[in-house]
Amino acid sequence: MNPTLVLLQSATMFAMAGAVLALSTYVKLWTGLLSFATVTFGAIGAFGSIWLYNETSLGLFGSIIGAAVASGLFGLLVGRVFLKLSSHWLALATVALVLITRVFVVNLVDYTGGSAGEVVAYTITMPQMAIMLALVCGLLYLLKRSQFGVAADTTREDPAVAAALGVPVARVKIIAFGLSGAIGAVGGAMQASQLSYIDPDTFYINLSVTIIASVVLGGAYHWFGSVIGAAVFTGMPVYISQYITEGQSIINGALLLVIILFLPGGLIDPLRWRRLRERRLRKRQPPDAVDGTRDPAPDPALDQAGATR
Amino acid sequence: MLLLEQLINGICTGAIYALFAVGFGIVFSTMQILNLAQGVYATYGAMITYFVLDESGLPFWLAAILGVIGAGLVAVLVDQVAFEPLRRRGVQLLGAVIASIGMWIALREVLSIATEATPVGFPPGTAPRGQISIGPIDVLQTQVLAVVCAVVVISAVYFLLHRTNVGSAIRAVGFDKRSAQITGISPQAMIIGAAMLSGAVTGLAGILMAGGQSFNFNLGDALLLQGFAAVVIGGMGDVRGSAIGGLFIGVVQTLSASYISASYQDAITFGLVLVVLLWRPTGLLGSADFQRA
Numbered sequence: 001m002n003p004t005l006v007l008l009q010s011a012t013m014f015a016m017a018g019a020v021l022a023l024s025t026y027v028k029l030w031t032g033l034l035s036f037a038t039v040t041f042g043a044i045g046a047f048g049s050i051w052l053y054n055e056t057s058l059g060l061f062g063s064i065i066g067a068a069v070a071s072g073l074f075g076l077l078v079g080r081v082f083l084k085l086s087s088h089w090l091a092l093a094t095v096a097l098v099l100i101t102r103v104f105v106v107n108l109v110d111y112t113g114g115s116a117g118e119v120v121a122y123t124i125t126m127p128q129m130a131i132m133l134a135l136v137c138g139l140l141y142l143l144k145r146s147q148f149g150v151a152a153d154t155t156r157e158d159p160a161v162a163a164a165l166g167v168p169v170a171r172v173k174i175i176a177f178g179l180s181g182a183i184g185a186v187g188g189a190m191q192a193s194q195l196s197y198i199d200p201d202t203f204y205i206n207l208s209v210t211i212i213a214s215v216v217l218g219g220a221y222h223w224f225g226s227v228i229g230a231a232v233f234t235g236m237p238v239y240i241s242q243y244i245t246e247g248q249s250i251i252n253g254a255l256l257l258v259i260i261l262f263l264p265g266g267l268i269d270p271l272r273w274r275r276l277r278e279r280r281l282r283k284r285q286p287p288d289a290v291d292g293t294r295d296p297a298p299d300p301a302l303d304q305a306g307a308t309r
Numbered sequence: 310m311l312l313l314e315q316l317i318n319g320i321c322t323g324a325i326y327a328l329f330a331v332g333f334g335i336v337f338s339t340m341q342i343l344n345l346a347q348g349v350y351a352t353y354g355a356m357i358t359y360f361v362l363d364e365s366g367l368p369f370w371l372a373a374i375l376g377v378i379g380a381g382l383v384a385v386l387v388d389q390v391a392f393e394p395l396r397r398r399g400v401q402l403l404g405a406v407i408a409s410i411g412m413w414i415a416l417r418e419v420l421s422i423a424t425e426a427t428p429v430g431f432p433p434g435t436a437p438r439g440q441i442s443i444g445p446i447d448v449l450q451t452q453v454l455a456v457v458c459a460v461v462v463i464s465a466v467y468f469l470l471h472r473t474n475v476g477s478a479i480r481a482v483g484f485d486k487r488s489a490q491i492t493g494i495s496p497q498a499m500i501i502g503a504a505m506l507s508g509a510v511t512g513l514a515g516i517l518m519a520g521g522q523s524f525n526f527n528l529g530d531a532l533l534l535q536g537f538a539a540v541v542i543g544g545m546g547d548v549r550g551s552a553i554g555g556l557f558i559g560v561v562q563t564l565s566a567s568y569i570s571a572s573y574q575d576a577i578t579f580g581l582v583l584v585v586l587l588w589r590p591t592g593l594l595g596s597a598d599f600q601r602a
Binding site: 252255 | 394398404413
């Protein structure tokens with residue numbers, strides 16, 4: 001096959017794995033929790049599913065589902081324990097969790113291969129990856145429109161007001177962590193399959209940085225932002241590396257900085273789009289329009305939506 | 310005797326962590342920024358010292374001073390490039406964290422290219438190497454240097470921040486920028502000053518860390534993690550708290566490595582961090598400063 005095509009395929013598959021991991025982080029951010037714990041969930045998913053695949057007869061999908069369930073339960077536990085921490089402190093605690101994860105990966109040699117790492121026993125094909133990503137996206141699409149979605153939005157915007165309105169803030173956050181755990185495990189398995197060899201450094205700080213960057217820069221206010229962000233930050237580097245071998249990280253770092261400075265809402269920012277649409281609408285119907293049949297004042301509902309952020 | 314030796318090792322490592330944590334705390338308390346690029350300052354301090362020693366053959370102390378100043382300037386650069394534009398729009402937690410990650414990655418890669426990712430070390434005969442015997446115990450010269458530097462610098466930073474007008478101004482800006490401005494303080498100057506101070510202290514920690522060993526562009530990453538543990542345990546934004554937290558982490562690490570399990574040493578350290586976070590989120594000595602606003 002054409003080498004460019006192979007590279008493109010590999011980039012796409014990395015991007016899909018990255019997207020699932022990013023969505024795992026997004027679920028927590030949705031309820032206002034900045035967490036690095038996705039990497040831990042990814043590690044559970046990857047090492048867990050490989051172990052299940054080797055030791056049991058669950059098969060590929062059974063193993064991944066098994067690992068996802070375990071990771072989801074672990075996520076619920078983490079959410080429960082970390083519940084009272086807010087903003088910076090939660091971020092710090094989850095960084096500590098990532099560091100501890102590495103120690104356990106290194107030491108649980110029987111399950112993880114220890115510091116030598118482990119060959120990934122299975123491969124997930126491109127269509128299978130696409131199906132998994134689609135399922136996760138579908139889940140979030142449904143959640144966005146569900147009661148949970150509204151509760152999560154409210155919790156992020158103002159937990160105090162949300163609680164006063166009767167939103168079970170604590171439960172919403174714990175559920176978000178549980179979901180993040182399950183989704184993160186699937187992402188971890190996909191990432192592992194794509195790498196075909198994983199070691200303790202696979203699921204470590206570097207990955208968590210890439211994931212957070214994907215989510216925030218893609219747009220933390222809509223799940224689709226995470227998918228776009230992952231394509232930019234995990235897929236693109238694979239493809240670009242054939243042209244630029246040195247200093248790629250400098251470009252990544254600068255890109256992070258530029259996007260956060262100039263597009264603070266990320267690439268996918270529903271609010272900015274709404275504002276732009278509104279401005280275009282106003283331009284098309286200037287206040288001194290001869291027509292005069294329509295009210296030139298901006299729609300108050302749109303303004304209100306803008307004021308919440 | 311072994312316990313005493315381990316304890317001394319722990320204190321010497323802890324002194325470096327303490328320095329780093331104090332540098333980290335300065336930025337955090339004056340700007341409320343969780344700066345993940347902080348570790349890079351330590352690497353730059355060590356790398357600049359190395360390059361100066363290697364290229365010009367200046368005496369070690371002079372090279373170290375240049376390294377410290379260089380690290381301070383890098384900190385000012387990071388602040389002006391990444392944090393200043395965010396401050397102008399009102400600091401957001403996520404924005405500042407991401408911006409600092411961006412600077413961390415980029416600056417680290419610059420060093421990786423400059424050294425071709427190979428480990429370097431201070432040329433032999435420049436940095437103090439060798440042992441001093443105090444009674445029955447042998448300690449390395451670098452260890453003594455680390456403790457002396459830490460005590461002197463941390464005391465100086467504490468004195469500066471809490472006993473001088475400049476320190477009061479820096480803390481005032483950290484507490485409430487606008488009110489500080491009303492009293493005639495220039496927030497801009499204070500923020501740059503705090504960044505410079507923070508970078509310089511962190512750079513010194515990096516130089517001391519690099520002292521007796523070979524190191525590469527990753528040097529600061531490990532320091533960032535340990536220093537962050539120290540800051541969490543000691544309390545953010547409090548010089549004494551950060552210093553004690555650093556010492557504590559150093560001692561716990563060394564002792565747990567030799568008496569409990571070397572391979573689980575990091576898990577013990579960061580497990581402790583988790584326990585402290587959950588039990589007293591503001592640190593053992595921390596004030597509730599950060600809860601404000």
